[in-house]
Structures are given as C-alpha cells and as structure tokens.
Amino acid sequence: MTMSATEYYTSHRDEFLDGLERFLRIPSISTLPQHKGDIARAAAFLVDELQAAGLQNTRLIEGEGNPIVSADWMGAPGKPTVLLYGHYDVQPADPLNEWASPPFEPQIRGDDIFARGASDDKGQTYLLLKAVESLLQGGGELPVNVKFLIEGEEETGGELLEEYLKVNGRKVGADAAVVCDTEMFAPELPTLCVGLRGMVYTEIEVEGPRTDLHSGVYGGVAPNAIQAISEIIAGLKEPSGKVTIQGFYDDVRPSAQAELSAWARLPFDEPTYLRTEVGSQALVGEEGFSVLERIWARPSLDVHGIRGGFVGEGGKTVIPARATAKVSMRLVAEMDPGEVFGKFRQHVESLTPAGTTVSVRQLSSAPASAIDPGNRFVRTAARALTEVFAAETVYIRSGGSIPVVGLLQEHAGIPSVMMGFGLPDDNIHAPNEKFHLPNFYRGIAAVSRYLELLGE
Amino acid sequence: MTMSATEYYTSHRDEFLDGLERFLRIPSISTLPQHKGDIARAAAFLVDELQAAGLQNTRLIEGEGNPIVSADWMGAPGKPTVLLYGHYDVQPADPLNEWASPPFEPQIRGDDIFARGASDDKGQTYLLLKAVESLLQGGGELPVNVKFLIEGEEETGGELLEEYLKVNGRKVGADAAVVCDTEMFAPELPTLCVGLRGMVYTEIEVEGPRTDLHSGVYGGVAPNAIQAISEIIAGLKEPSGKVTIQGFYDDVRPSAQAELSAWARLPFDEPTYLRTEVGSQALVGEEGFSVLERIWARPSLDVHGIRGGFVGEGGKTVIPARATAKVSMRLVAEMDPGEVFGKFRQHVESLTPAGTTVSVRQLSSAPASAIDPGNRFVRTAARALTEVFAAETVYIRSGGSIPVVGLLQEHAGIPSVMMGFGLPDDNIHAPNEKFHLPNFYRGIAAVSRYLELLGE
Numbered sequence: 001m002t003m004s005a006t007e008y009y010t011s012h013r014d015e016f017l018d019g020l021e022r023f024l025r026i027p028s029i030s031t032l033p034q035h036k037g038d039i040a041r042a043a044a045f046l047v048d049e050l051q052a053a054g055l056q057n058t059r060l061i062e063g064e065g066n067p068i069v070s071a072d073w074m075g076a077p078g079k080p081t082v083l084l085y086g087h088y089d090v091q092p093a094d095p096l097n098e099w100a101s102p103p104f105e106p107q108i109r110g111d112d113i114f115a116r117g118a119s120d121d122k123g124q125t126y127l128l129l130k131a132v133e134s135l136l137q138g139g140g141e142l143p144v145n146v147k148f149l150i151e152g153e154e155e156t157g158g159e160l161l162e163e164y165l166k167v168n169g170r171k172v173g174a175d176a177a178v179v180c181d182t183e184m185f186a187p188e189l190p191t192l193c194v195g196l197r198g199m200v201y202t203e204i205e206v207e208g209p210r211t212d213l214h215s216g217v218y219g220g221v222a223p224n225a226i227q228a229i230s231e232i233i234a235g236l237k238e239p240s241g242k243v244t245i246q247g248f249y250d251d252v253r254p255s256a257q258a259e260l261s262a263w264a265r266l267p268f269d270e271p272t273y274l275r276t277e278v279g280s281q282a283l284v285g286e287e288g289f290s291v292l293e294r295i296w297a298r299p300s301l302d303v304h305g306i307r308g309g310f311v312g313e314g315g316k317t318v319i320p321a322r323a324t325a326k327v328s329m330r331l332v333a334e335m336d337p338g339e340v341f342g343k344f345r346q347h348v349e350s351l352t353p354a355g356t357t358v359s360v361r362q363l364s365s366a367p368a369s370a371i372d373p374g375n376r377f378v379r380t381a382a383r384a385l386t387e388v389f390a391a392e393t394v395y396i397r398s399g400g401s402i403p404v405v406g407l408l409q410e411h412a413g414i415p416s417v418m419m420g421f422g423l424p425d426d427n428i429h430a431p432n433e434k435f436h437l438p439n440f441y442r443g444i445a446a447v448s449r450y451l452e453l454l455g456e
Numbered sequence: 457m458t459m460s461a462t463e464y465y466t467s468h469r470d471e472f473l474d475g476l477e478r479f480l481r482i483p484s485i486s487t488l489p490q491h492k493g494d495i496a497r498a499a500a501f502l503v504d505e506l507q508a509a510g511l512q513n514t515r516l517i518e519g520e521g522n523p524i525v526s527a528d529w530m531g532a533p534g535k536p537t538v539l540l541y542g543h544y545d546v547q548p549a550d551p552l553n554e555w556a557s558p559p560f561e562p563q564i565r566g567d568d569i570f571a572r573g574a575s576d577d578k579g580q581t582y583l584l585l586k587a588v589e590s591l592l593q594g595g596g597e598l599p600v601n602v603k604f605l606i607e608g609e610e611e612t613g614g615e616l617l618e619e620y621l622k623v624n625g626r627k628v629g630a631d632a633a634v635v636c637d638t639e640m641f642a643p644e645l646p647t648l649c650v651g652l653r654g655m656v657y658t659e660i661e662v663e664g665p666r667t668d669l670h671s672g673v674y675g676g677v678a679p680n681a682i683q684a685i686s687e688i689i690a691g692l693k694e695p696s697g698k699v700t701i702q703g704f705y706d707d708v709r710p711s712a713q714a715e716l717s718a719w720a721r722l723p724f725d726e727p728t729y730l731r732t733e734v735g736s737q738a739l740v741g742e743e744g745f746s747v748l749e750r751i752w753a754r755p756s757l758d759v760h761g762i763r764g765g766f767v768g769e770g771g772k773t774v775i776p777a778r779a780t781a782k783v784s785m786r787l788v789a790e791m792d793p794g795e796v797f798g799k800f801r802q803h804v805e806s807l808t809p810a811g812t813t814v815s816v817r818q819l820s821s822a823p824a825s826a827i828d829p830g831n832r833f834v835r836t837a838a839r840a841l842t843e844v845f846a847a848e849t850v851y852i853r854s855g856g857s858i859p860v861v862g863l864l865q866e867h868a869g870i871p872s873v874m875m876g877f878g879l880p881d882d883n884i885h886a887p888n889e890k891f892h893l894p895n896f897y898r899g900i901a902a903v904s905r906y907l908e909l910l911g912e
Contacts, residue, residue, distance in 0.1 A: 400672025
C-alpha cells in the first residue's frame with residue numbers, strides 16, 4: 001500500500017523547508033569566479049536530492065562553465081514526457097549592507113523566507129523536485145515521464161545549456177517543458193507567463209588620456225573618460241525614455257488588441273505599484289504605452305553599472321583615463337539580438353566625443369519568446385493552478401529574459417509552460433530577496449497535480 | 457670656522473637623498489582614514505629633521521584633522537621674515553597596477569626618483585628644509601628670519617591650516633611666503649608661478665528607485681540612477697567644452713595682452729604636449745583660447761569619479777537605486793567659490809530627470825590667486841633662480857589650486873613666491889609620480905641663494 005502524493009507532501013513540509021534552507025545556504029553566485037566551489041556544492045546537493053527522490057540516470061553534464069544537473073524517470077510508456085527546468089545559480093548579493101539578514105543565512109520572517117536565490121530560482125527549482133518526489137515516494141510511480149535539466153549559469157548567459165541543447169536538443173525527446181522561474185501577477189492569482197523579452201547585454205569602455213591626469217594642470221584641455229561615457233549614456237535615450245538608437249524599433253510589432261484588453265482587466269493600480277514596488281518619485285518611460293505594455297511588450301535599455309576615476313572617501317582631483325559601463329537592452333517580438341547589438345555599437349561609436357576612444361563588447365544575448373496560450377500543455381497547467389489556488393488562472397508576459405525558453409523552442413522544438421510562484425515583491429536580483437512560503441507549498445501541489453492531469 | 461652653505465649641501469647630497477627616501481616611504485595619504493597613523497609618522501619625521509637642522513620652537517599645531525608642523529629661527533633682527541610652506545600629505549596611489557614600482561618604495565631610475573609624493577610635495581618640502589639646514593649648519597646662522605608651516609591635509613582641503621591662519625594670520629609676522637609646490641614650465645627653465653586657479657569640489661548623489669530593481673521586470677518604467685547622473689554630467693558642458701552653468705563665466709576677465717604675449721613666447725609645442733603629456737587622441741576645450749590660456753586663465757569643470765550599480769566581472773541586470781559622482785570646477789580671477797557652488801547646485805538640480813532626486817554637497821573650495829610679478833620678493837626669487845639655473849626666469853601661471861596662497865594673502869596679508877621645481881612629466885596625482893633629482897639639488901641651492909639675497 002502506498003501513500004498518495006498529497007499525503008506525502010502534506011506530511012513532509014518540515015523536511016522540505018529544511019532542505020530548501022540547506023540549498024539557500026550555498027552561495028552559488030555564477031557571476032563571481034571565487035564562488036566556483038559553491039557552484040559545485042550546489043550541483044552536488046541537487047544530485048543527492050534527485051537520487052533520494054527516486055529519479056534515475058542522475059548525472060552532471062560537464063563542459064566549459066558550470067555543470068548542468070540532469071536526471072530522469074521514464075517509466076510511463078505512452079505518456080507524455082515533460083522536461084522540468086530550473087537553475088541553481090544565483091545573482092551576487094551586493095550591496096550587502098542593505099540586507100536585513102545575511103543573504104546566505106536564510107531567515108523566516110512571517111510567511112516569507114529571506115535569502116539570495118529564495119525566489120530566483122532555488123525555491124522554484126526545489127519545488128519541482130519535491131513535487132516529483134511526492135508523486136514517486138507517495139504513489140510509487142509517476143503519471144508521466146520526466147527529465148530534469150537544472151543549469152548553473154542562468155544568471156551569466158547559460159552557455160553550457162545553450163551548447164548542450166544545440167547538440168542534443170532533438171534527442172531530449174520531451175513534449176513540453178515546465179520552466180519554473182517566473183512570478184505570479186499578484187498574491188493569490190495563479191499565473192501563466194506566455195511571453196518573455198529577450199536581451200543583449202554589453203560592456204562599454206572609454207579611454208581618454210593615457211593615464212589619470214591632475215585636473216588642475218590639465219583641466220580645460222584633456223578629455224575626460226567619465227565625461228565621455230556620461231555623454232554616450234545620455235545619448236542612448238530621449239528624456240521621454242525612448243531609445244534613440246537608429247532602427248531600434250524597426251522590428252517591434254504593436255500588441256494585439258485582445259492581449260491589451262486582458263491586461264487592462266488585471267488587478268493593477270499604478271500609484272500602488274509606484275509606491276510599493278518601484279519606490280521612486282515617479283515612473284518613467286515611453287509615452288503612449290501603459291505600464292504593463294512598457295515592461296512586457298516594448299523594448300527597453302538600462303545601464304546596470306558604471307565605474308571610473310576616484311570613488312573613495314574625500315576628494316581626489318584626477319581627470320580619469322578610463323571609464324566603463326554595463327548596458328543592456330530588453331528585446332521583444334521579432335528583434336534579432338545580433339542586429340540590435342550591431343545598431344547599438346554603431347550608435348555608441350557615433351556618440352563618442354572627440355579625444356576619446358570607445359570599445360563595445362557583447363557579454364550575452366537571447367531572443368524574445370512567445371508561447372501559444374491555446375497549447376494543450378498550457379491549458380492543462382491553467383487547470384491545475386486554478387484547482388490548487390481556487391482562482392481563475394491569468395495569462396501575462398514577463399519583461400525578463402529566460403533564455404532556455406527560446407533555446408527549447410529552437411533546438412528541442414518544444415513549448416515551455418512558464419508556471420511561476422514568485423511574487424512581485426520578492427526583490428529578485430536585489431537586497432532582501434524572499435520567497436513566499438505558502439507559494440512554495442502550493443507550488444509543490446500545483447506541479448504534482450499538473451503531472452497527474454497530463455497523465456490522465 | 458664654519459663651512460659655507462654651498463659646501464654643506466654639496467657634501468651632504470647622499471644624506472639628503474637618504475632622508476628624502478625615508479620621507480617618501482611613509483604612505484601619508486590624507487584622503488584615506490586608514491592612513492591616520494602614517495600622517496602622524498610623517499609629521500614626527502619632519503619634527504626630528506627640523507630640530508636636527510637647528511630650527512627652534514619646533515612643534516605640532518594640533519586641532520581637528522592632521523597636525524601642522526611648525527618651527528622658526530628668528531635670530532636676524534631687522535631682516536625680513538620669510539614663511540616657508542610645504543605639505544607632507546600625499547594623494548592616494550590607486551590605480552596601483554599602473555605603477556612600475558610600488559608607490560611607497562622609492563626607486564631611482566635614471567635621474568628621477570619614483571614614489572607617490574616625490575614631486576607633490578614631499579620632495580619640494582624637503583628641499584626647503586635642506587636649504588635652511590645648509591645655511592644654518594654651513595654658516596651658523598641664517599641671513600633672514602624663517603618660519604616653517606608644513607601642513608598635512610593639502611590634498612583634502614587644508615581645514616586646519618585655514619583655521620590656524622584665520623585666527624593667527626596677522627600674528628605670523630612674516631613679510632612674504634615661499635610656497636614650494638609648483639612646477640617649472642620646462643626642464644632647465646627656471647620658473648615663477650604668479651597665478652593659480654581656485655577650486656570648488658563637489659559630490660553629487662542621485663537616487664532613483666528605493667532599492668536596486670531587476671531590469672527585466674522593471675525596465676521601461678523604473679528611473680535609473682546611473683542614466684540620471686549621466687544626463688546631469690552630460691548637461692554640465694557643451695560638446696565644445698564650454699561649461700553650461702548659468703552665469704558661470706560672469707566674473708571671468710579677459711587675460712592681459714602682455715601676459716598672452718609672454719605665454720606665446722614660451723617653449724610650447726601643442727602636438728608634443730598632446731603626445732607626451734596628455735596622451736589622448738586629441739585635446740579638447742573651449743574654442744578661441746590657446747592651450748595655456750585654457751589651463752591657466754579659463755575656468756574648467758571635470759568629473760573625477762563615478763560609481764553606481766554592479767561593476768564586478770560579468771553581468772548583473774539591476775536598475776541601480778543610487779549613483780554618485782565627484783565633480784570639481786577650477787576658478788579664475790574674481791570668481792567667488794561660494795557663488796559658483798550655488799550656481800552649480802542650481803544647474804544640477806535643474807538637470808535632474810523626472811523620477812529621481814539629487815543631492816549636491818561641497819567638499820572643499822578655494823579662491824583663485826594672483827601675485828604681482830613686480831613685488832620685491834618675487835623679483836629677488838627670479839634673480840636667485842636665474843643664477844642657479846643659468847637661464848632667464850619665466851613667469852607662468854598654474855591651473856592647479858594651492859589654497860594656502862589665497863589664505864596667506866587674505867589672513868596674513870602677505871604675497872607668496874611660488875618657486876617650484878617639479879617638471880611637467882612628474883605624474884603628480886597619477887601613477888608613477890617622480891621627482892627629477894637634479895632639480896632636488898638645484899632647488900636646495902636656489903632657496904639658499906634666495907634667502908642670502910633677501911638678507912643683503
């Protein structure tokens with residue numbers, strides 16, 4: 001006699017939370033080379049968990065970069081095969097002094113667990129694993145076939161997964177993927193994401209004088225690298241927020257009226273959004289587009305970091321020789337990342353002031369993705385979510401980039417069901433990242449139910 | 457029987473060099489709080505040296521900030537009293553990786569000694585001390601009365617010296633000052649500086665969202681603090697280099713024709729200057745003014761440092777909440793630092809984009825200074841220099857700021873003779889700072905001779 005999945009996950013809540021905390025304690029930051037060892041520890045943690053859950057063929061897919069953790073269970077012949085995707089790497093935690101509790105010492109406050117990666121994406125990766133464990137350990141078998149692919153460099157561009165899917169995409173043999181790395185539109189509102197923006201991430205470096213110069217002796221004749229990079233950045237957008245790169249909007253299509261109407265019905269209050277999520281004096285951006293359209297259906301450009309000259313305490317009167325900035329663009333619809341980068345580089349070069357030189361390089365890129373909401377795997381997901389959350393599922397887009405969705409479409413030929421359990425105030429990529437624990441447990445329930453429904 | 461000063465300094469070259477190296481080994485960086493102990497060590501080094509040289513009343517003038525080292529010798533009644541000024545604090549040494557030898561391990565290569573502070577201003581401070589030592593130890597007495605004031609926070613604004621001179625300026629009882637902190641126009645060209653630019657040094661901080669945000673989720677609606685600060689900086693100057701602050705040039709007077717003609721006769725080759733000193737693709741700056749006029753007689757504005765967002769290796773997709781920049785203006789003629797700061801702040805506020813807030817604060821300021829070349833103390837200095845260097849002395853200005861010159865004029869009512877022995881390629885405030893050793897020794901000879909001539 002076997003327990004049901006429901007009985008299993010209901011009786012293992014404490015063990016699941018304990019496991020999540022152990023996962024969150026590993027500072028597996030993929031953008032910082034000094035955390036290589038933590039990346040390996042996080043991958044090893046998942047291998048142990050997958051084996052204990054009863055998965056088979058658990059292994060590390062190795063290559064240049066961070067390993068992909070892979071496992072499968074193929075004991076349901078004639079049933080669909082679902083690829084389950086997550087990532088175990090996290091963003092850096094700086095600025096550290098803005099965290100209320102240390103980023104890699106998970107702390108539960110109220111119904112939330114605070115830690116870097118809590119929501120993006122360790123909490124969501126772990127709930128996929130616990131859903132499958134509940135079905136296997138509670139019922140002895142799975143209603144469908146599953147394959148796990150959990151990567152370790154989502155935050156840095158995911159080169160190894162891209163390489164792996166390029167070579168092995170068709171061999172993956174899955175019918176659809178579940179990508180658990182998005183968020184719900186609002187608390188208690190089960191959400192499926194059916195569109196993602198793409199991205200081109202770049203680094204600009206400007207050189208002025210050969211070496212830092214004294215601003216008294218040379219101020220008035222020597223070019224200043226920070227002045228130059230500031231002029232370049234200021235020249236990338238109009239004050240309205242419109243990107244001024246020649247041809248930037250050429251391949252942007254207007255949003256469908258049906259989608260715009262659905263978005264207009266979502267519970268969204270701009271003043272509340274400004275106050276509780278953005279926390280600035282005002283919102284900015286392209287005129288003539290709603291907030292949701294600006295973040296979901298329009299491309300954007302942001303500077304992520306800038307550095308140059310003397311930034312210590314007090315004053316130092318240098319004319320800086322060098323300045324660097326990191327700039328990315330979010331892409332929609334048919335925008336081609338390679339073409340966009342070319343236009344960007346040309347525009348930056350055209351903005352470079354006399355006396356200075358610029359170099360522009362691309363660090364990573366991914367095209368935008370769109371999923372058909374009428375697809376069977378998406379419709380079934382909506383049904384599972386609606387059952388577990390006892391509320392109608394809504395369809396939204398996300399302004400972020402999840403490169404795997406485009407790669408799975410292109411190389412494995414399968415659609416991705418973006419079933420996310422994060423919340424808008426989860427502070428992903430920012431200090432005080434958290435995950436809402438009720439969503440952790442309902443996520444396990446929803447994924448279990450989804451796989452059951454797919455097996456019927 | 458006493459040796460002459462000449463015999464003394466000729467026979468003590470090795471000891472002088474050894475002493476200079478010991479002085480340079482102390483990393484007395486005044487802008488970095490962690491070097492407080494080194495500041496104290498540098499001051500103690502000078503106290504020992506002044507006492508050994510035979511000066512009297514050697515003491516530390518203490519207060520908030522770094523002590524001033526003071527000493528005097530008043531044994532020449534009826535003769536003039538000369539105040540000798542230098543500073544023992546130095547600029548930070550970063551970027552460290554651009555130094556050919558460690559900044560605080562002096563290394564002699566060819567005729568130059570390389571170390572932070574070699575030229576600005578330890579080498580020049582130390583030669584004043586050695587000139588007085590040579591007269592006192594070589595001849596038993598000085599031809600004039602002298603007072604040393606050697607400060608320890610010239611690079612941070614010199615608050616203590618300002619406070620001291622405000623209170624005690626008239627009591628100093630000197631007839632003129634020798635400020636040894638400038639450079640020669642060219643090698644072998646003895647030079648007196650008769651004009652300095654003033655300065656207003658500021659820090660700008662921009663705030664956008666309350667916390668760093670994910671650029672996928674919020675890109676297109678959230679204000680970006682780096683974008684904003686870049687737009688502010690770009691709005692401070694026209695592409696030509698002209699500062700766009702309202703009323704910035706109101707108090708700037710045209711240069712005198714005689715001065716312009718003298719400057720035109722100086723050995724100056726713009727392509728050589730560009731190649732060997734600035735090392736950029738081209739010079740920049742206000743149209744219609746020569747290079748020397750732009751750096752000596754026109755105000756300027758430079759950004760010295762900028763910081764915001766993620767600047768580590770790789771990519772992080774944040775919309776930064778905060779960005780800061782350090783910006784200073786060089787002032788000429790009648791420009792009032794307080795008024796200039798007010799205009800600057802107003803202009804920065806007017807440039808601040810929607811959705812962001814800005815704060816502007818002044819870190820330090822000093823008015824510009826002009827010295828009458830017909831003054832007896834200046835004319836005598838020219839004679840001493842011409843004798844020692846066997847070349848006609850030229851009169852130049854400097855684009856840098858030496859606040860003490862203005863303070864001595866205002867509070868002690870005395871002119872400053874800016875007799876400097878640095879060279880244009882000394883890399884002050886930059887990596888690989890050096891001092892030309894032949895100028896160290898001729899500086900000692902010239903200052904000795906100057907004091908002798910003043911005593912005649």
